Amino acid sequence: EILIEKILVREFPGDNVEEIKRGQAGADSILKVRGPSGSISGSIYFEAKRTNAFSKPWIEKLKKDVAAQNASIGVLVTETMPVDRKKPHLVDGVWICHFSDFVTVTRILRQGLVNISKITNAEMVRTDRAQIMFDYLISKRFADTMTAMLSPIFKMSDLLLEIFSEEI
Numbered sequence: 001e002i003l004i005e006k007i008l009v010r011e012f013p014g015d016n017v018e019e020i021k022r023g024q025a026g027a028d029s030i031l032k033v034r035g036p037s038g039s040i041s042g043s044i045y046f047e048a049k050r051t052n053a054f055s056k057p058w059i060e061k062l063k064k065d066v067a068a069q070n071a072s073i074g075v076l077v078t079e080t081m082p083v084d085r086k087k088p089h090l091v092d093g094v095w096i097c098h099f100s101d102f103v104t105v106t107r108i109l110r111q112g113l114v115n116i117s118k119i120t121n122a123e124m125v126r127t128d129r130a131q132i133m134f135d136y137l138i139s140k141r142f143a144d145t146m147t148a149m150l151s152p153i154f155k156m157s158d159l160l161l162e163i164f165s166e167e168i
Helices: 002-011 055-069 101-136 140-167
Strands: 016-019 031-035 040-049 073-078 087-090 096-099
Touching: 002 016, 002 031, 002 040, 002 096, 002 101, 031 101, 040 055, 040 101, 055 096, 073 101, 096 101, 101 140
Parallel strands: 040 073, 073 096
Antiparallel strands: 016 031, 031 040, 087 096
């Protein structure tokens, strides 16, 4: 657990690493990922297991801990991988990886959180701009501006119609 925290602090110095105190309910540590703007893009919740046998109930416990912490992703870092899978993989929404793979898996998951955050923020800006434009188009200010612009044109058109109708 301490090793994971030290590695996270070293590998991701711009992010926040929080220890879950011993005896406190929950996993071992949480990495709060900061995007390029400095805002939190999401969080990765880590549970470390150094045992001789893999236990499936760990997955369900970590899922509950992830939900309780409102974390984005759960990662179970284990010395003993499940019998049927030796490489990093996803089970019921929880990533499972060996200690030797955990930095690589974390880099990938972290980048995914940053990318999703960028897309979400861009969509919010686009939606906000569309809303601002819509609000302006239905506003009295826009109606007054259009009236001021079109009024002389309509007057000129009416005047031209009068002139042409007198000539006919």
